[in-house]
Amino acid sequence: MSLFDDYYTLLIESGPEILDGFIVSLKLLAGSCFFAFLLAVPLAIARVSENAWLRQFARTYSSIFRGTPLLVQIFIFYYGLSQFEAVRNSVIWPLLGDSFYCGITVLALNLTAYMAEDVRAGIMAVPHGEKEAATAYGLSKFQCYRYIIIPRALSIVTPVLGNEVIAQLKATALVSTITVLDMTGIVRRLSARSYTTDALIIAGVIYALTTLTISLVVRFAEHRNTRHIRR
Amino acid sequence: MDILLSYGEQLLLGASVTLQLAFTALLFGLVLGLVFAACKLSSYTYLRRTVNFFTNFLRGVPEFLIILICYFGLSNLINNQFDGVFEISPFVGGVFALAIVFSAYASEVFRGAFNAVPVGQIEAAKAYGLSRTQMFFYVQLPQAWRISLPSLNNMWQSLLKDTSLVSVVGLEDLLKKADMAAQYTKQPFVFFVAVAGIYFLFLAISNPVFAYLEKMANRGFTARS
Numbered sequence: 001m002s003l004f005d006d007y008y009t010l011l012i013e014s015g016p017e018i019l020d021g022f023i024v025s026l027k028l029l030a031g032s033c034f035f036a037f038l039l040a041v042p043l044a045i046a047r048v049s050e051n052a053w054l055r056q057f058a059r060t061y062s063s064i065f066r067g068t069p070l071l072v073q074i075f076i077f078y079y080g081l082s083q084f085e086a087v088r089n090s091v092i093w094p095l096l097g098d099s100f101y102c103g104i105t106v107l108a109l110n111l112t113a114y115m116a117e118d119v120r121a122g123i124m125a126v127p128h129g130e131k132e133a134a135t136a137y138g139l140s141k142f143q144c145y146r147y148i149i150i151p152r153a154l155s156i157v158t159p160v161l162g163n164e165v166i167a168q169l170k171a172t173a174l175v176s177t178i179t180v181l182d183m184t185g186i187v188r189r190l191s192a193r194s195y196t197t198d199a200l201i202i203a204g205v206i207y208a209l210t211t212l213t214i215s216l217v218v219r220f221a222e223h224r225n226t227r228h229i230r231r
Numbered sequence: 232m233d234i235l236l237s238y239g240e241q242l243l244l245g246a247s248v249t250l251q252l253a254f255t256a257l258l259f260g261l262v263l264g265l266v267f268a269a270c271k272l273s274s275y276t277y278l279r280r281t282v283n284f285f286t287n288f289l290r291g292v293p294e295f296l297i298i299l300i301c302y303f304g305l306s307n308l309i310n311n312q313f314d315g316v317f318e319i320s321p322f323v324g325g326v327f328a329l330a331i332v333f334s335a336y337a338s339e340v341f342r343g344a345f346n347a348v349p350v351g352q353i354e355a356a357k358a359y360g361l362s363r364t365q366m367f368f369y370v371q372l373p374q375a376w377r378i379s380l381p382s383l384n385n386m387w388q389s390l391l392k393d394t395s396l397v398s399v400v401g402l403e404d405l406l407k408k409a410d411m412a413a414q415y416t417k418q419p420f421v422f423f424v425a426v427a428g429i430y431f432l433f434l435a436i437s438n439p440v441f442a443y444l445e446k447m448a449n450r451g452f453t454a455r456s
Contacts, residue, residue: 064427064431067430067431067434067435068392068427068430068431069392069393069394069395069396069406069427069430070392071395071396071398071399071406072395072406072423072426072427072430073427075406075410075419075423076419076420076423076424076427079413079419079420079423080419080420080423080424081420082419083417083418083419083420084420166291169293170291170292170293170294170295171293172293173293173294173295173296174293174295174396176295177399184293184295184296184299188299191299191303195307196307197299197300197303197304197307200296200299200300200303200304201300201304203296204288204292204296204297204300207291207292207293207296208287208288208291208292209291210291211290211291211292212291
């Protein structure tokens with residue numbers, strides 16, 4: 001049982017440190033998901049808008065953020081933008097100069113692109129009759145989106161959005177490359193200090209358990225969101 | 232632009248390493264994915280459960296962490312077993328990590344695809360007296376391939392993007408070369424945007440390839456008028 005003893009001692013010794021990292025990871029996850037969700041809905045609406053420019057903008061945004069590696073995006077925002085004097089003097093510098101906030105920003109912008117595609121798919125999947133019924137009831141375009149299309153679209157894509165959140169948890173690990181001490185950052189330091197991978201494996205197990213928890217929560221949310229269809 | 236051109240050769244070298252990494256991982260990932268899918272479809276309960284647990288676990292852990300574990304862990308493991316000072320290269324570690332991640336997702340896709348092959352066709356193949364190997368290669372595999380191609384396209388795209396993570400353990404791929412050039416020239420923005428552009432190009436090229444593959448795989452299913 002010496003194998004597990006090692007892990008046990010490591011957890012006793014560095015448990016609080018790993019917990020701190022875990023909390024940072026959760027903050028990154030919650031923050032980026034929150035802002036991404038706020039941005040994704042308007043972007044999805046822009047994606048199906050009648051205005052060709054808006055549509056093109058949304059499509060370009062999505063394809064750029066989905067077509068390049070997240071790590072490269074993080075490097076562009078954190079190392080790349082600091083190259084310019086104008087950026088360093090601008091108002092957004094406090095946001096981009098701090099590795100944690102820069103990490104959240106890039107993660108959110110990246111997730112927005114993915115979520116917008118999902119929400120768009122949801123909007124397309126709303127039965128046409130419901131949209132027509134809303135128009136027939138005299139709902140304005142805004143009301144139509146606010147009360148009919150968006151709620152319906154979101155409940156259709158709940159499971160997909162849940163998968164995006166899980167993928168996002170895994171993506172947060174990347175910000176450890178720009179010196180954010182999230183869980184991956186902490187265990188990398190621990191493992192470099194001890195010359196073993198024990199800490200990395202512990203983090204892996206914690207990530208897997210968190211993923212499991214999130215997927216259970218998503219299943220519950222899905223269950224709740226479809227209660228009007230369920231018998 | 233001049234700076235980019237003067238490092239063009241280095242960037243191309245890095246890009247070729249990235250592509251080698253991606254294709255090697257794809258090859259091993261596909262083979263391993265098939266093996267895992269076979270295990271998941273096997274009638275041995277324990278084999279099925281073990282593989283299911285393993286792939287579910289892999290899918291819940293960040294790819295980045297898996298790369299770190301594979302790179303540092305494999306060297307440690309080998310050194311502890313044979314007490315030598317052996318060290319695996321970042322390339323091997325990266326291929327190993329990316330391949331098992333890919334296979335974890337691929338096994339699930341293949342499992343679904345093999346299940347989706349209509350039972351009647353398998354019965355027909357048996358009735359025609361095809362051996363199990365023949366049935367696998369002539370009936371099941373082509374169909375599973377056709378069904379799983381769209382998902383494989385998605386997985387290939389994430390695999391290609393994930394290759395950039397291996398630069399963190401020191402592989403001199405596209406991103407690492409750009410990083411070195413950026414530190415030397417103090418122009419990180421130019422180089423990282425160039426890297427993003429190259430990745431974007433690679434992904435843009437792979438779309439028509441998959442469209443062609445899908446067309447080829449679907450030629451038995453052209454719309455009948």
